Amino acid sequence: MKAILIKKDLLITLLTCGFIIGLLIWVYSEDLGLSLKDSSVFMGKGKKISLKASQVEVSSVDGPTVGRENLIDGNVDTFWHVKNPKERNEEWLQIDLLEKEVITGVRILARKDASQLWSGNNAVWEGSNDGQNWQDLLKLSMEKKKINKGKWVEFLFPTSSAFQYYRIKIKDPSFFSIAELEIYVKE
Numbered sequence: 001m002k003a004i005l006i007k008k009d010l011l012i013t014l015l016t017c018g019f020i021i022g023l024l025i026w027v028y029s030e031d032l033g034l035s036l037k038d039s040s041v042f043m044g045k046g047k048k049i050s051l052k053a054s055q056v057e058v059s060s061v062d063g064p065t066v067g068r069e070n071l072i073d074g075n076v077d078t079f080w081h082v083k084n085p086k087e088r089n090e091e092w093l094q095i096d097l098l099e100k101e102v103i104t105g106v107r108i109l110a111r112k113d114a115s116q117l118w119s120g121n122n123a124v125w126e127g128s129n130d131g132q133n134w135q136d137l138l139k140l141s142m143e144k145k146k147i148n149k150g151k152w153v154e155f156l157f158p159t160s161s162a163f164q165y166y167r168i169k170i171k172d173p174s175f176f177s178i179a180e181l182e183i184y185v186k187e
Protein backbone atom coordinates (compact mmCIF):
# COMPACT_ATOMS: atom_id res chain seq x y z
CA MET A 1 0.00 0.00 0.00
CA LYS A 2 2.81 2.37 0.98
CA ALA A 3 4.64 1.58 -2.27
CA ILE A 4 1.51 2.45 -4.28
CA LEU A 5 1.16 5.78 -2.44
CA ILE A 6 4.80 6.68 -3.14
CA LYS A 7 4.35 5.86 -6.83
CA LYS A 8 1.23 8.04 -6.91
CA ASP A 9 3.16 10.94 -5.33
CA LEU A 10 5.99 10.45 -7.81
CA LEU A 11 3.56 10.42 -10.72
CA ILE A 12 1.89 13.64 -9.54
CA THR A 13 5.32 15.28 -9.10
CA LEU A 14 6.44 14.23 -12.58
CA LEU A 15 3.19 15.43 -14.17
CA THR A 16 3.45 18.78 -12.35
CA CYS A 17 7.09 19.23 -13.43
CA GLY A 18 6.18 18.33 -17.02
CA PHE A 19 3.32 20.83 -17.00
CA ILE A 20 5.53 23.64 -15.64
CA ILE A 21 8.33 22.92 -18.14
CA GLY A 22 5.81 22.82 -21.00
CA LEU A 23 4.28 26.10 -19.84
CA LEU A 24 7.72 27.79 -19.65
CA ILE A 25 8.63 26.61 -23.16
CA TRP A 26 5.30 27.84 -24.49
CA VAL A 27 5.63 31.27 -22.83
CA TYR A 28 9.24 31.62 -24.00
CA SER A 29 8.43 30.75 -27.61
CA GLU A 30 5.45 33.13 -27.62
CA ASP A 31 7.70 35.88 -26.30
CA LEU A 32 10.08 35.37 -29.20
CA GLY A 33 7.25 35.33 -31.70
CA LEU A 34 8.43 31.95 -32.94
CA SER A 35 7.00 28.52 -33.26
CA LEU A 36 8.70 25.83 -31.18
CA LYS A 37 9.96 24.22 -34.35
CA ASP A 38 11.66 27.43 -35.49
CA SER A 39 13.50 28.11 -32.24
CA SER A 40 14.61 24.53 -31.59
CA VAL A 41 16.02 23.75 -35.02
CA PHE A 42 17.75 27.03 -35.84
CA MET A 43 20.59 26.86 -33.38
CA GLY A 44 23.74 25.19 -34.62
CA LYS A 45 22.71 25.36 -38.27
CA GLY A 46 25.61 27.04 -40.02
CA LYS A 47 27.97 29.83 -39.01
CA LYS A 48 27.28 33.54 -38.85
CA ILE A 49 29.17 35.50 -41.45
CA SER A 50 30.56 38.99 -40.92
CA LEU A 51 29.40 41.56 -43.45
CA LYS A 52 30.81 44.96 -44.35
CA ALA A 53 28.52 47.89 -45.11
CA SER A 54 29.84 47.88 -48.67
CA GLN A 55 28.29 44.41 -49.12
CA VAL A 56 24.80 45.70 -48.26
CA GLU A 57 22.54 47.81 -50.45
CA VAL A 58 19.08 49.12 -49.60
CA SER A 59 16.17 50.49 -51.62
CA SER A 60 15.83 53.80 -49.75
CA VAL A 61 17.01 55.59 -46.62
CA ASP A 62 15.29 58.18 -44.45
CA GLY A 63 18.44 60.12 -43.59
CA PRO A 64 22.18 59.86 -42.84
CA THR A 65 21.73 58.35 -39.36
CA VAL A 66 19.50 55.43 -40.41
CA GLY A 67 21.48 53.92 -43.29
CA ARG A 68 22.48 50.39 -44.34
CA GLU A 69 25.49 50.23 -41.97
CA ASN A 70 23.08 50.15 -39.02
CA LEU A 71 21.87 46.71 -40.15
CA ILE A 72 25.23 45.07 -39.42
CA ASP A 73 26.85 47.23 -36.72
CA GLY A 74 25.99 44.81 -33.90
CA ASN A 75 24.18 47.64 -32.11
CA VAL A 76 20.57 46.83 -31.18
CA ASP A 77 19.77 50.55 -30.81
CA THR A 78 20.56 51.51 -34.42
CA PHE A 79 18.38 50.60 -37.39
CA TRP A 80 17.90 50.98 -41.13
CA HIS A 81 14.80 53.06 -41.85
CA VAL A 82 13.29 53.39 -45.33
CA LYS A 83 12.37 56.79 -46.73
CA ASN A 84 9.28 58.22 -45.07
CA PRO A 85 6.84 59.06 -46.56
CA LYS A 86 7.39 56.17 -48.95
CA GLU A 87 8.09 56.80 -52.61
CA ARG A 88 7.87 53.17 -53.75
CA ASN A 89 5.65 50.09 -53.30
CA GLU A 90 8.54 47.72 -52.63
CA GLU A 91 11.51 48.12 -50.33
CA TRP A 92 14.48 45.77 -50.35
CA LEU A 93 17.85 45.06 -48.85
CA GLN A 94 20.48 43.24 -50.86
CA ILE A 95 23.61 41.40 -49.78
CA ASP A 96 26.66 40.60 -51.90
CA LEU A 97 28.50 37.62 -50.35
CA LEU A 98 31.38 38.10 -52.86
CA GLU A 99 31.21 34.39 -53.70
CA LYS A 100 28.52 31.72 -53.99
CA GLU A 101 27.30 30.50 -50.61
CA VAL A 102 24.43 28.31 -49.39
CA ILE A 103 22.44 30.27 -46.80
CA THR A 104 21.13 28.18 -43.92
CA GLY A 105 19.37 30.86 -41.91
CA VAL A 106 18.66 34.54 -41.37
CA ARG A 107 17.97 36.43 -38.16
CA ILE A 108 16.27 39.82 -38.12
CA LEU A 109 16.01 42.12 -35.12
CA ALA A 110 12.95 44.33 -34.79
CA ARG A 111 13.48 47.95 -33.82
CA LYS A 112 12.99 48.19 -30.05
CA ASP A 113 10.81 51.30 -29.90
CA ALA A 114 8.41 50.76 -32.81
CA SER A 115 6.55 47.88 -34.47
CA GLN A 116 7.74 48.31 -38.07
CA LEU A 117 8.41 44.85 -39.56
CA TRP A 118 6.21 43.35 -42.27
CA SER A 119 3.10 41.18 -41.87
CA GLY A 120 2.18 37.74 -43.19
CA ASN A 121 3.79 36.76 -46.48
CA ASN A 122 4.73 40.31 -47.46
CA ALA A 123 8.48 39.60 -47.69
CA VAL A 124 10.32 37.23 -50.02
CA TRP A 125 13.87 35.87 -49.83
CA GLU A 126 15.53 35.90 -53.26
CA GLY A 127 18.82 34.73 -54.76
CA SER A 128 20.84 35.90 -57.76
CA ASN A 129 24.23 35.35 -59.31
CA ASP A 130 24.45 38.62 -61.24
CA GLY A 131 22.57 41.05 -58.98
CA GLN A 132 20.07 41.60 -61.80
CA ASN A 133 18.03 38.44 -62.33
CA TRP A 134 16.39 37.21 -59.13
CA GLN A 135 14.89 33.89 -58.14
CA ASP A 136 12.24 33.54 -55.41
CA LEU A 137 13.56 31.15 -52.77
CA LEU A 138 11.25 31.45 -49.78
CA LYS A 139 8.46 33.54 -48.30
CA LEU A 140 9.59 35.14 -45.03
CA SER A 141 6.30 34.72 -43.21
CA MET A 142 5.67 36.20 -39.81
CA GLU A 143 2.77 37.17 -37.61
CA LYS A 144 3.56 40.79 -36.87
CA LYS A 145 1.27 40.90 -33.84
CA LYS A 146 3.44 38.18 -32.24
CA ILE A 147 6.73 39.99 -32.86
CA ASN A 148 7.68 42.08 -29.86
CA LYS A 149 9.67 45.25 -30.26
CA GLY A 150 13.38 44.59 -29.90
CA LYS A 151 13.03 40.82 -30.47
CA TRP A 152 14.81 38.58 -32.97
CA VAL A 153 12.92 36.79 -35.72
CA GLU A 154 14.62 33.70 -37.11
CA PHE A 155 14.15 32.01 -40.46
CA LEU A 156 15.70 28.61 -41.13
CA PHE A 157 16.16 27.74 -44.78
CA PRO A 158 16.16 24.30 -46.31
CA THR A 159 19.55 23.64 -47.87
CA SER A 160 19.35 24.70 -51.49
CA SER A 161 21.43 26.16 -54.29
CA ALA A 162 24.29 28.56 -53.64
CA PHE A 163 24.02 32.21 -54.76
CA GLN A 164 26.35 35.20 -54.54
CA TYR A 165 23.61 37.79 -54.06
CA TYR A 166 20.63 37.55 -51.74
CA ARG A 167 17.76 39.99 -51.27
CA ILE A 168 14.81 40.51 -48.96
CA LYS A 169 12.03 42.15 -50.95
CA ILE A 170 9.27 43.67 -48.82
CA LYS A 171 5.92 44.79 -50.18
CA ASP A 172 4.11 46.08 -47.12
CA PRO A 173 2.96 49.66 -46.45
CA SER A 174 3.53 49.20 -42.71
CA PHE A 175 7.19 48.13 -43.06
CA PHE A 176 9.73 50.82 -42.16
CA SER A 177 12.78 49.47 -40.33
CA ILE A 178 15.12 46.62 -39.30
CA ALA A 179 17.61 46.99 -36.43
CA GLU A 180 19.99 44.08 -37.22
CA LEU A 181 20.48 41.44 -39.88
CA GLU A 182 22.47 38.23 -39.39
CA ILE A 183 23.22 35.76 -42.18
CA TYR A 184 24.19 32.14 -41.53
CA VAL A 185 25.96 29.98 -44.13
CA LYS A 186 26.72 26.31 -44.45
CA GLU A 187 29.78 25.25 -42.43
Ligand SMILES: [Ca+2]
Binds near residue numbers: 078
Ligand atom coordinates in the same frame (compact mmCIF):
# COMPACT_ATOMS: atom_id res chain seq x y z
CA1 LIG B 1 21.93 47.99 -35.62
